[in-house]
Amino acid sequence: MTLFHFGNCIALAYGPYFLTYKYSGLPEYGAFWKCVQVGGMYMLTQLCKMLLLATFFPTMDGPPENASLFIEFIKTTVDFGDLVGLSIVMGRIAGSGHIKVLVTGLGWAAADLLLTRALPLWVGARGLEFDWKYIQLSLDANISLVHHLCVALLLWLWWRSDLATTLRPLVALLLALGVYQPLLPQLMATFLEKTPSGISLLAANATPTVCTAFVALHVFITHNALTKSY
Template identity: 60%
Template sequence: MTLYHFGNCVALVYVPYYLAYKHSGLSEYGAFWKCVQAGMIYMFTQLIKMMVLATFFPDNVEEFGSYLIGDFFKYTVDIADLVGLHFVLDGIPGKGHSKVLTAGIGWATAEVILSRALLLWVGARGAEFDWIYIQKCLESNILLVQHIATATLIWLRSRHNLNNNLKTVVTILLVLSCYKSLLFESLIHILKLGTWLGLVVKGAFTLAYGLFSLSIYAGMAELMGIY
């Protein structure tokens, strides 16, 4: 039973990533090693973030006046993820859709391997069933959509022919993406939402975030003729 639960969790986490890579056409572009490079940049970025957090942010967040303010400053370090994704996109040749998919899938895959593999191996193989691991697996799929959408917004932000009003909106969304976890945690705490309902809220926000990114990209792609 424990191995069955562990196998279900692994499939729920990693199969969508494999299908996204396989059916997005990236395998035809030979983008595997570019995804690996994106993962390496992800790991380097996380190392830099940990060094910054350890150096400038003490464990006792009460020194900042409150937990909320302390968390706000800590999540500000996530801007490094945007910089890392920007470097990934710059290093990928090809059209826009292949660049954003390679960067997004490579980045998301590295994150899910580093954040979920050990968790599932240690926890999901336990003697007792716990829904928390199913929730973590579903959250990983939400993160896949979010990272692809974020890569799309970063690519759009770098376009010189993007409308200034849209560029402002894109910039705001990118900045908000750094504080999404803080916003979700605060919202769940204030509204006293359960874990499942909180997951639904995250999924709904990510869906809207992704659809908005896709709509802007579709308009830009049609304008530039890069479908």
Template identity: 55%
Template sequence: MTLYHFGNCVALVYVPYYLAYKQSGLSEYGAFWKCVQAGLIYMITQLAKMTILATFFPDNMSDLGTDFIGEFLKYTVDIADLVGLYLVLSSIPGKGHCKVLTAGIGWATAEVILSRVLLLWVGARGAEFDWVYLQKCLESNVLLVQHIASATLVWLWSRHDLNKNLKTIVTTLLILCCYKPLLLEYFVQILKLNAWLDLLVKGTFTLVYGLSTLTIYAGVAQVMGIF
């Protein structure tokens, strides 16, 4: 039973990533090693972030409600993720949709491997069933959409021919992406939501965020002929 639960969790996490890679057509472009490159840049970026956090934000912080400013400054370090995505996009040749999908899927896959493999291997194979592992698996799928949307926004922001008004919107969405975990955590604490409602809030936010990004990208791509 525990092995069956572990298999379900692994499938729930990794099958959507595999399908996203195959069905997006990236395999036809030979983008596998570019996805690996994106994953390596992700690891370097996370190492840099951990170094900064350990140096300037030692782990002696109080809870969110009493030190909001400190937490705000800690999440500012997540701007490094946007820099990392920019470096990934700069190293990938090809059209816009190929670049953003390769960067987003490669980045998200590296994160899910580093953050979920050990968790599932140690936890989901345990003697007792726990819903927390299914919640973590579903959250991984939410993060896949989040990272593809973030890669799309970084690509749009890097274009010199982007309309000034649109660039302001894109910049706002990128900033919102950095502070999303803090805002959602604060929101969940205020409303005292349980884990499932917390996941629902994250999924809803990511859906709106992704649809907004898709709308901007589709409009820009249609006008500029960059599909």
């Protein structure tokens, strides 16, 4: 039963990443090592963010419940470094637009999964008792995949010189919302005056991610339509 639970969590977490890579056409471009390079850039970016937080915010070490919303806002602002890292690595990938978006988003999401969720799943999901939190952790990995692909698409649109002036503020707003999305659990805890349940946190992550995905897709379709009209 323990092995089955662990295998179920691993398949639920890693399966969508494998299917996305296999059926998106990336194997035809030999994009595996490009995804690995994106993962290396992810690790370098996280290291720079950690050094920045340790240098300028050394007094923020403490339990989350004691941290104010303003402090969490400042810490989350450092996540704009992810946009810088994504922009750098996207500019170094040769290929058409959809290949850049897929390689960058998938590689970044896979590295995030490996570094933030692989160890908890390996240690916790093999325990003697079944726990729903590891299923929720696996589902959250799927939400993260969609989130990073959306951010990569929005960044690609942002750096397009032919992006319509009317669409640029919307793209910037969506990118900012993507950066500050991790603040939602803190906001829920503040307004509800209690720690949200696992299902509530999952819904809080999934809802804005799905909405952003639909809006980003609409912006992408609109951009293509405007480009072809000219």
